Amino acid sequence: MGTNNDYIIYVENIVKKYDNGRTVALDHCDLKINQGQVVAIIGSSGSGKSTMLRSLNLLEMPTSGKIFFKGTELTSKKIDVDSHRQKMGMVFQHFNLFPHMTVLENITMAPVILKIQTKQEAEKSAMKLLERVGLTEKANVYPNMLSGGQKQRIAIVRALAMEPEVMLFDEPTSALDPEMVGEVLDVMKELAADGMTMIVVTHEMGFAREVADEIVFMSEGRIIEKGTPKQIFENPKNQRTKNFIDKVL
């Protein structure tokens, strides 16, 4: 065996059912992700992309199947999921910043509470991260004072403050006004260039094509086709993939 050790994330045959089995959100999916890889998950709405992503850090517990993170089975009953979640940052469509905390508190809260850094250390690294996304002057404001694009960049920084080994993005630009999409994608591109392992659910086909190493196309809870952007966008094998690509391009 040992195969699951070769990958940073290894998903084996997962199934997720809702409503006592009436809804099958994930239908026997496998996924293997290498260290430093950028994977884009595409597919129409309701195809199970979010469920797949949220299963990776066990925000959703799969009904069956196994998920390994660096060789450790997360789906095992014995595991302390909280400590593994620290290593998997997540960015949400609707930002989910904490409205009762300033930007700086949003970023430093988790590392301080989880005793990964002292308050001073956390603030220092938070300011460095804010500088990277060009938002140092927003450190002491509350999230309601920020634009959508700024909120999402802060949300990315908040996740990065935990020094994760994987970043999960669930449609990070879908709730943004069009003119703000670029600033968030730029941050993500930089992150990819720095070698971060990223799994991105997205409708931004341009981004997927340019940045992703692998594209995963999902439909009705199944992974229909995987491949390089070139394969998927220019030469899809499956008819459903073809239809989807024709529709979105």
Add this chain to the structure above:
Amino acid sequence: MFWDWWQNLFVDMSSINFFNFSFLPRYGYAVIQGVEYTLILSVISVLLAVLPALMLAMMRISRHKTVRCLSGAYIAAFRSTPILVQLMIIYYGVFSVIRVPKFLIFGFIDSTRFIPGVVALALNSSAYVAEIFRAGILAVDSGQMEAARSLGLSQAQSMRLVILPQAVKNVLPALANEVITMVKESSVCMVLGMAEIMFTAQTIGGSTYISIGPYMLAAFIYFAITYPTSKVIERVERRMRRGDKQ
């Protein structure tokens, strides 16, 4: 015969009697103490209810069915029986076993009556406040819990640092309304001889033979406390909601 009765009927119901406050010069001080008693009783009852209510609310949204049911049973029991019955059972049941030492609270409140009364009201109130808290917690966007958990915080840490601070803000108006409800409900404590507004009115009626006036005054006092307060709370609530949207 009939005419005597007919005429007396109108004499008794004349507005003179409704608004006969001639007892005030003599009993004004007692009335003021009655008001103080009621306010102290209701505020302390709701404050005491906060912690048990928080616990009940957490139990209510627990993953474990037994825990959920325990809390649900408590809430159902206290919300589905009259507060008067609860007061009697707690006073004659629980506090016949537990003896409360006799002393004066704030210089005029008899502890042997006040403490059982406050405990009964607090137990009752915690059932209602628990539902307020539960609604407040559920009103916090589920994405907040997910964001906290995705950072590696435990369920309890997420609750304490992310969900509850937001929930508390949501429930403050409802909590203030609960105090208003308690101001009115605490009138049941008159049956234990607790010298709050209603008991004072009854005592004055008994010793002056002015039967309606004291109760009319009690009604005015309750109204004067609760109505303006609830209007203020409504305004604060509206302003808070507008603040959220920004």
